Amino acid sequence: MSLLLVAVALFAQTAIAQTYTLLHSFSGPDGGSPTGLIQTADGTFYGAAVLGGDVNTCDPDGCGTLFKTDSAGHFTVLHVFHASDGYHPTGLVQGLDGNFYGTSVSGGQPSGGGAGAIFRIDPAGNFQVLYAFTGGFACCDGAGPTGPPIQASDGNFYGTTGGGGAFRDIHHQGGFGTVYQFNPVTGVVTILHSFNFDGDGFYPNSPLIQGKDGFLYGTTRQGSGPFRVGPGTAFKIDTGGNFTLVAVLAGQPLSGLIQTDDGNFYGTNEGLGGSVFRLDALGNFSFINKFDGADGWNPQFRLLHASDGFFYGTAPEGGLLDFQGGDIFRLDASGTLSVLHSFTITGADGFGPNTQLIQGADGALYGTTGIGGTNRHGTIFRFDQRVPGPVASVTVNPAVVVSGQRSTGTIKLSSPAPPGGMIVNLGAMQGQIVIPSKVTVRAGATKRRFTIKTLTIGAAATVRIYAYAAGQGVRTTITVTP
Structure with a gap:
């Protein structure tokens, strides 16, 4: 902790880089704590907010919203959650049919209860619950989807749940999590793998990706070491459910993986300040950067491998101005790092960036903060990384x-x-x-x-x-x- 206090003292300064543009500040009724963006071919951005919306029939902070915006910040709410259709959405992906698919962490049952849902919404805002998870204490469905599913090359959607599944014990009645398949034609969910507290990892906590070899890759937050509470794992699974442990990681990943053209995988860990790591095709693990506070603290979100060859990421804490603010950083594969923007808890630009950045059609970076902004409910921002810092x-x-x-x-x-x-x-x-x-x-x-x-x-x-x-x-x- 003393190192953190030193870092705060060393880097106390207030200023905002001119390459940062605030596009929208959430007010509560339109959402709160947004979870990132995707951009469609027409240039429109779509996203989800974990909180906000209806505070009367849902949680005191709201059940969340779905929204769209353009690069000028013209913002529209597409859907407000009411628990019976799910609450706390985790993000969106665009399907091959042009519609958007996502999951909610909880809710989904007509009563407002439930263990989360898979939903679809079209660009006009027409919303439908496609599947409601029953997991938790009931075998053997999943519970608590951890992010939006991905649509794989076979047309089906695949994702993970942080709880539920076929395995549980007296201390873990809610289960250890699952990998699931959702067929958008039949509406059927098939559990491909139930994590079992037996060395394959447990509590998967991020969306999957489909690798160049066709396998689905993901991470678990825990599951190795003494008493199975040590570092997390990386795994792969095929669309038939054949599961392989790829690596035991030196930390607790929250972000999942990305894959670069050379076949290597990259991700982030939290704990002891956090790190960026690389996995090669054989599962060999190496650190790229260990965070010290000035460059960020405990990154929890996927990296972006941008068109310029650099990795871009966010950390919800740390940075050069305010340890509680977080930052945007740039990193190359050798570990050379630059801090591009530092947030402060008093700034109007928001703080606590809470998602993977995306590179827009204009080449700039877009993202969200979970807190702060004019109304203190989070923001949407644009950052032009091509403009050199001072x-x-x-x-x-x-x-x-x-x-x-x-x-x-x-x-x-x-x-x-x-x-x-x-x-x-x-x-x-x-x-x-x-x-x-x-x-x-x-x-x-x-x-x-x-x-x-x-x-x-x-x-x-x-x-x-x-x-x-x-x-x-x-x-x-x-x-x-x-």
Whole structure:
């Protein structure tokens, strides 16, 4: 915890990058805590809000809504949930028929009860419950869908539930979760796999993807290690229900996986600050980035592999301005990371980004925050990642220093400093070095050097150094040896 407090103190500053555009601020009746976006061929964005809508016949915070908007922020509510048709929707996917499909975490029964539902809605807002889960304490259906289903190459939809299934014990009466198939023609749900607390993982917690090999891939939050409460797992399953454990992960994934053209899979873990990891086709696991607070904290959402080859993601906490705010980050496969935007709990741009980013038809990034905005119910935003931030790079020379000696850091700006100069803030995430808290790049200049003093230490340490302005920043490392 002390490291977190140091991070907050080091990176206290208020500013909003100009590449961020607020498109909509949720008010409650139109939704609250949106869960991300999809974009259709006509350029319209569609999404779901977990809360908001009807607060009279549903939860005090509402059962959620479905909505659409355009890139200018023209917003329309398509559906308001009332429990009997489900509540707390998890997002949308567009089917091959042009309609939208999704799931709700709970509800779906005429009484308002139930363990969640699969639904369909067309672009005009015509809504229909297609299947209501009965899981929970009743064998052997699923309970609590964890995200919108995907439509696989065979035309059926596939997804996971966080509870239910055929296996349960005295301590887990609600079951350990399932993988299911939904046939949109017959309306039949088939449970392909019930997680069994026996080494295959349990509590799947994210949507599936269909890999290049045709298998469906997903993750469980827990299920390995002593007493089966250790790190989560990655798995694959074919459309016939043949299940394979792919890897035991070093953490608890919440986001699921993405696959890149080279066949590798990438995902995020929470716990101990969180991480980004890579899995190769053989299930070999490696870390790409371990978060320290300044670059974000406990990412919980899928990465986006954008057209420029970079990975983009969000963290609901951490960042360079306010530890409670969260951030947008960019990462390459080698682990080089930049913070593109830092949220604050007092800013009108929202905070706590809570979904996978998408790349719009215009090339920019679009996403949502779960909290904040004008009405404090979350926001929809656009972020143009192609506009360079004020700080282009920070380097150190030498990069390996014997303790007690000095090194030199160099800040490079993306463009000449304005009249009056530009203040660039500096921070180090560990105590083995001493650097200025900020430096000023003089007007018209693009570079500024600073001195790095190292302390006497007994063991080698690699320290991250951040340079940032207006909530955008870059980092480098210096290694101090005894």
